[in-house]
Amino acid sequence: MNQTIDTTTAGGSDPRPAGRAASEPRRWRLADYPSLLTVPAILLLIAAMAYPLLTIVLRSFSEPEWSLQNYVWFFSTPVNLTVLARTFSISAWVTIVCVIAAYPYAYLMTTVGPRMRLVLIMCVLVPFWVSGVVRTLAWVILLQDSGVINSTLKAIGFSSIRLIRTQTGVVIGMAQVLLPFMILPLYSVMRGIDLRLVQAARSLGARPALAFLQVYLPLSLPGVFAGAIIVFILSLGFYITPALLGGPRSTMLSTLVQSQVLSLLNWGRGGTMGVVLLVSTFVLLAVAAPLMRQRHKQASRS
Amino acid sequence: MGYRSTFAGIAGATTLAVIAAVAHAQEAPAAGTIVDGSLKGKTLTFVSYGGIYQDGQVAALKEFVDKSGVTLLNDGPTEIAKLQAQVESGNVTWDVVDTADLPPYVHCGKLFQKLDLTKIDVSHIPAGQVGECSVPAMNYGMVLMYKNDAYKDNPPKSWKDFFDTEKFPGIRAIDGSGDPIGALIEQGIIADGGSVENMTPADIDKGIAKIKALGPDTIFWKTGAESQQLAESGEADMVMMWTGRAMTAVKNGAAYTPVWQDWMVVMDQLTIPVGVKDTDAAYALINAYLGKQAQEILTEQTSYSPIHNEAQPKVDASVAAFLTNTPDRVKQGYQQNIKFWVANFDAASEKWTALMAGN
Structure with missing residues (x-):
């Protein structure tokens, strides 16, 4: 390791045997070994990810x-x-809500003019820059029994609904926090879709709904899958939002890990929970992967 | 051995013991004593929970820092898991650690040093609060606050009423910030008609069942701020609150009233981790912290109750209303069975966690 770094930075010396160097004096150049550029990232991953993960296991x-x-x-x-089951089901709900909310939004971003697009992008990014804790606390104020939503409902004559400390409340809050992770991949895929394909379908007699379902939707699916996977996996490890918006019936696995490690000092059990979550996520992704790949092919063919 | 020599032996031994006792008494400097320039060039790291609490502690220690010449570093928040990692790796950088009430008992001798009481003066600390590995850092309470308009003429008067959902309907909010609340489980057992005199692990289930019977609307707050918010917005009809938070909520206009009967005594603890580099310096810090003046400053800055029995902090009426060290409050206080909860910490935690997770 040291040697490669020395030679790449020094540049001038040639450590290789004379036999090869005799043909043509050659300088070591970083450009010949592009994989070396990944060394800092790999070292960081080993130190900050692989080693701790190994310790946990x-x-x-x-x-x-x-x-x-x-x-x-x-x-x-x-x-x-x-x-564990609840963690997966909440994550699945969050993913579904994100897809439903993000899809039309991302589509709108591709159809409006540049100025409006900037406004839409800012609407996604500005909350993204605000700390998750702050956003979650804002949801507390909105969702609680005496909160904005319920007092509005009461003011216009409806009965109040229980939102905070329910799974619904947790799903709403998490979906809002995670929405950018769904919108951005969706937008980047949708931006590459040629809208003339839809026009062509329509000119060949397809109704708008059919043109969308058979042409546009399949082409946008890679973005949906990319976003869904990111949102789903991030949801699995959520801690603050379910802790603040949820009640006992929406506790997620991270809270149990926290109590095992921080209050019981039971690193073994805490690690076990982490490993179980990680492995079950892998299994789920492995099951879902072929499904996605097939659809991708279908999309690229059409 | 004849009678005479036995007597002489006893007399000799007694004399020795008396001398030793006097020597000890002389050795332990009075709480608050600081030797000028004694720690010049040394560094101590004090670890606590941050916020106004740690600021107040630092203010209380200012005289110690100025006089002894020590460099005081602050770190936090306290996490026992982090401390464990330090002790296990043999690189302890935390010299004096402020912890919650049970950890020093649970990890005594393993993570926390057994305290040498000849090096600190514990004579002014409230009775029964000095542990083998800890002295209290301050006192506060967990008090039942009820909403005034929810129970107009017939307010709850005790924890028994808190558990009585028929006579006192309404939403309860409980401390779900982490460790099991032994005192609440004990009150549950009492409300269930049981006794906490000779508790067995089986009783834990009874107490927890009683908490569970409060119903699905029960709120388990995760942070003190959340409990305060619950009171200020009127979300819950009865809120179990830390006295500091209760005081702030009332100050901010929450129309709630405390029930002082059997308020639960809670304290933070001061500890010295196993493996610190300069144990004597850590003792010097603790002894200065326990002093009357330091405790007065602490209370004036944080509104937590002092643990020096002669401390007379100058505080306004709203703070004084929630201090827990007045004679009346001392009489009404309820102290959980620390020994039992330490011995059954794991079982209690597991059951408490299951309760928190809705099972």
Whole structure:
């Protein structure tokens, strides 16, 4: 490692055997080894990601002693399984809400003029720059029983609805926080779709709905999948929003991990929960992957 | 051995013991004592929970810093998991750590040093609050606050009423910020008709079942700020609150009244982690912190109650209303069974976590 860095930065010296160098004196250039450019990123990933992850996995087996005790505990404690299932179902709901909310928005971004597009992009990005905690607290004020939504409902004669400390409230709050992660990939894909294809479909007699479903939608699916995966995976690890907007029946796995590690100092069990979440995410993605790939092909063919 | 020599032996031993006791008494400097220039060139890292609380602690320690010449660094917030990582890696950078009430008992001797009481003066600390590995950092309480217009003529008077959802309908809010609240589980057991005299682990289930029976609308707040917000917006009819938050909520106009009967005694603890570089310097900091003047400054700045029995902080009426160290309050206070909750910490945590997760 040291040698490569030395030679690339020094540039002048040639450490290779004389036999090859004899044909033509050659300088080492960074451009010949483009993969070297990834070294800083790889080092960072090893130090900040691979090593800690390995430690977590090892400790989930080794604490308090080497065995499967933590995994046995995880799968034999009902609350863990309930919360795991709930974590996936909340994440799925958040993803669905994000797709439904983001799709028309991203589409609108591709059809309006540049100035309006800038406004739309700012509407997505400005909340994105505000801390998640602040946004979540804003949702508390909106959703609570005496909050803006419920007092408006009461003022116009409806009965109030329970939003905060329910799963609905958590899904609303998380979807808002995660919406940019859905809109941006969708927009970048939709921007590349040639709208003349839709026009062509229409000129050949397709109704607007059919032209959309058979031409535009398949072409935009890669963006939907990319956004959905990002939103789904980020949702799985959410902590602050479910903690502030949720009640006991919307506790997610991260909260359980937190209590195992921070208040019980049970790193083994906390690690186990992390590993179970990670592995089940991988399994889910592996199941979903072929499905997506096929659709991608279909989209590119049409 | 004859009678005479036995007597002489006893007398000798007694004399020695008396001398030793006197020597000890002389060794322990009075709380608040600071030796001029004693820690010049040394550095101590004080760890607490940040915010106005830690600012107040730093203000209370100002005289110690000025006189002893120590350089005081501040860090936080306290996280036992972080401390554990430091102790395990043998690189402890936290010298004096302010913790919640149970950790020093749970991890005594493992993460926290057993305190040498000849190096600090604990004689002014409220009875029963000095642990093997900790002294209190301040006192406060967990108090039941009820909404005035929810229970006009017949307000709740005790935790028993808190658990009585028939006579006192309405939404309850409970401390769900982390560790199990032993005192609340105990009150649940009492409200269930049980006794906490000789609690067994099976009783934990009874207490938790009683909390669960409060119904699906029960709110478990995660932060003190959230509890305050619940009161200020009138979201809950009865809120279990930290006294500091209750005081601020009332100041901000929340129409709630405290029920002082069996308010739950809570404290922060001061500890010295295992493996600190200069134990004596850490003791010197704690001893200065326990002083009367330091405690008065702490209370004036933070509104938490002092742990020096002669401290007379100057505070306004709204703060004084929520201080927990007056004779009346001391009588009404309820102290959880620390020994029991330490011994059953894991089981209680597991059951509490399940309650928090809706199971």
